[in-house]
Amino acid sequence: MFRTRVHRNLSWISTNSSRTTTTHGQHYQYLQCSKLPTLYFQRSLPRLPIPLLENSCRRFLEATKPLLSPAEQAQTQQTVEQFRQGIGMELHAKLKSHDAENKHTSYISQPWFDMYLADRAPLPLNYNPLLVMKSDARPEYQQQVVRATNLIISSLRFWRSLQADLLEPEVYHMNAKKSDTSSYRRWMKVAPKAFATYASYAFKAFPLDMSQYNRLFGTSRIPRIGKDELVQSPDAKHILVMRRGHMYAVNVLDSSGYIESPSVILGRLRAVLKLDADREAASVPLGVLTSGQRDEWAKTRQHFVSNTKNADLLEREVDAALFCVCLDGEEDGVFNENQQEPLLKHLLAGKAQNRWFDKSISLLISADGTTAINFEHSWGDGVAVLRYFNELYKDTLKQPFVSTETVHTPAEGDFSNVRPINFEIDDATKSAVSEAYNKNASIVDNLDMNVLKYPHINKPTCKQYGLSPDSIIQLSFQLAYRQAYSGYVGSYESCSTSAFRHGRTETMRPCTNATRDFCEAILQPERSKPSAGELRAMIDNCSKVHGQLTKEAAMGQGFDRHLFALRHTAQKEGIPIPDLYETEAYKRINNNIISTSTLGSDALLAGSFGPVVKNGFGIGYSIQNDFAGAIVTTYKNQADGKVFIDSLESAFDKICAVIQQSSSSKK
Template identity: 40%
Template sequence: MMTSIEELNSWLKTLKMELVNSCMKSLWPRTKETNTPVTFRLIRATNMTVSALRFMKTFRAGLLEPEVFHLNPAKSDTALFKNIIRFVPSSLSWYGAYMVNAYPLDMSQYYRLFNSTRIPKAVRDELLTEDSGKHLLVMRNGHFYTFDVIDRDGRITKASEIQAHFKYILSDLRPPPDFSLGYLTSENRDTWTVLRQRLLEAGNTQVLNKIDSAVFCICLDDITIKDHFQLSHNMLHGNGLNRWYDKSFSIILTKDGSAAVNFEHSWGDGVAVLRLLNEVFRDTIQRPAISPTMLPAAVDSFQTVQKLEFKLDDVLKSGIESAKAQFNASVSTLSIDALEFKKGGKEFLKKQNLSPDAVAQLSFQMGFLRQYGKTVATYESCSTAAFKHGRTETIRPATIYTKKCCEAFVKDPSTHSISDLQTMLGECSKYHGQLTREAAMAQGFDRHLFALCYLSKSKGMSLPELFQDPSYIQINHNILSTSTLSSPAVHLGGFAPVVPDGFGVGYGVHDHWIGYNVSSYPARDVKEFLKCVHKSLDDIFDVLEGRPISS
């Protein structure tokens, strides 16, 4: 059985490797016609739903172009190469891309984006994908609603009808239910397994199937976002009332139109979800399904929209109450803070011949050393989707180069010349780039060792000494768990720490600034950590600009 913090991590860290919540920027400016919370949210919910469905249909029709990983973008990420490869037969095009170190990314995970749910089971969960489902799941105020968004001929339901159904749901003013089932998906998985079986035995098979097979979930939250603290907490975990954390992904929309995606991690990684985000963002801008002046269709939503009702006995009610109490206790211990460093970003760092990601990672090492006087195990995710069925490999950003550089900057900067410090930064960047390339090409060690450890346990073997070694245990207790996310569609992303005494570091290096969204439990001080990271960035940029480090 997991502890409460470990269980919290089983769904709060869902996106430890890529992203848990991606808060999408406004897809169009507010106008006089949309300048009310209900209208703006209604239009945005409709457009995002239709764009997500367009993405789904494009993928299922085999028309979605793959992302490409370029090891040598100067040769392969060019209009000339793309025009040439377009005329090469599909059976040979992969080899042509391979010859210039361009790798189309695996798309097998995309299958689990839609109509998918994680089902709690004894020993281990199962992934269910029921792609015959044609309905959308909508949650509001702890209530569950469904309506079809794909018609009998496989076409997307008219946008004005989807708009009408959303309007109908938003007009439902009933209070939250006394017992909201959403809390159960935040429970310990073994406990949830038992309670789900009891739900089935109590006569809830049909409604659970409706939830599980829905194309995806839209969560309409009746709050207005005031600042980034509230934004991060709401999109990462919310109040537990209005979520079904087992769905493959959920689009969350607040009263003021703030939008995010929260996704369950077991089925896939951020590559697929970020592609969905980017495509939805682009599609809603370039060809929105409805405009601010369009009215909902005159349809009978009362007959079309189904409100799901559950049969609960005393055991189930008690289980929901217990899950709610544990949820509230767990999330109350989570702190999140953010930082925007505005002195420079990707463009400046590239002019210095430095990897932007390497500099961001160095700022974490330097910041932690400044705050705690030591370096610790650090995790950075790297996609291996260049391989068939590729998931992720680990980059280990804490190296002998970062240790040397951090100690020079933090402990005795006055004993080093600006030129020496610049050289150290270059060494860190060069080695980090090497580690990144090795991880992306499946040359890391973490996943290989994990697989060996898992196999030894699954076969009932005694655990080999390697996996009992204190060094192996320490390197897998990742105090700094980090993941980057940079996209025009995303304002910020974040996730919870993966260990009780750790930091969950979401970051993005943009053209002219660097953003951080960091979480911690009470064992760590996230505000002080970000102050130390900011000071580290100040020092790095001062050195790069030829100025001595200020005290």
């Protein structure tokens, strides 16, 4: 019924190229019209706490124990104690003093921005992550240019809602049925703004920081020698569309800032395809430059913009674009459920000819309509991107504005609204593009990707047996590595601290004494192996420790960011780096061989990122209603992803057997 009604309305809108009141209406222009202003809770968010120095030292020692020999532990303990009683106290006092003078932000915010922007490593694989969206099962909405149009419209509806303060505030509801209600919003509306966050806590609803949201659109990372910068053009009216390496500026907002009608946006995208069909693929695909080492790209850009025409086009049409849409061709691959790796690898990094990795957000749309987001990471974290990703998916499913039946408004020849970006390219730039292409191709060719879908562990199974899904997955990673490589290594799980003003992330260290004890126990010969009941008790202890560490991290009580900020303070003050940072323990725990990240979302088909160290494993994972999944990236001849995946499947089997046996023995 709903879909029929939408089609009737859309056929009317799309056959009328002139401006109508329908497209100016709130229903079309805004994704949400929240009763609470978007930034309602921002002022009252608590500040990110700086942990006590003794607590950070204690947590560091505890986290490094599984990685060290007894002799190394003793040496580390001595060095940490000297740090705690000496230079650590001085640095901690300076950090506290600086934090007290900057109450508008958090102690980690600026150092974290600096860390990202100063790193000279290429963005693809090292920083830019990938989120792949589930497809639309309805063929009339999955076709590439149709899906692109609907995604663009939904993106703009999200953006306009955010700008107008009409996007729902980001709130984590412990029990959505009780708190994500109109009654909750009425109570919040009358709560004094200065205390609104604390009033929300009474409903077990936790407002999250939204300071990163304004950089979702119109933001670009500009390469500079030594340290990049972020530039923003929030009033732009166009997007950047890429096709076979060619670049087009496409207006999607009118002169008053209203979203153009669906038929107009569809017509402009089709005009891009028509223009592109009449050309050869770009012989010098400039987007490849954004895949390069940052100082090399900065030098190339400096030369490139010495041409005033290039400088104007790059700044006005590319850097200022609201976001980037990359329309890939058949030659770039389509999604295959039974062989996902080629397309996922292409979307994560690929040949870089049809990408502009410096944009805050890029929508990648394959020839079959498979859609992914590849985002530049310095400006923000998963919370803001995942909110956008989820809203985009829901909106395009619930009310797509065009279909394959929509009559578009022709835009061929309308070069004021569909502008091919034609730069003047000299031999130096051609050479730089060729060099960047070869370097990126070498890195990407060296990347391996392995996928595992394990059906016997899933959300219902975990609920049935009273297990923490995340803890079970992380324990499986530790067991998989121990089985395959006979040891324990630095392991990383990202945890958001967005419950605090300008919070970013904290590291949760999933390799613990509890996980080590379980791994050693379950790998004992049968005659000396503990019983299923005893092993299940150890699993429960792993979950308890994991849960406590996760809670501490989310509450800003981890140790990684605190120690990072103390070292940053020493560098800023010209103080020699303390011995703690030269210990084997510090080096080993920060050599993140196992780097993991999960995003819980019903919209997510897959998520991936590159290894953070050359001999490491980049593990994007999720636990769904019917399986647990992991996508593991490695570099060839550095680490073997296939060996790890096979060991992970074996680890899942072992843990499942323990759970089932222990449950059977209780009956």
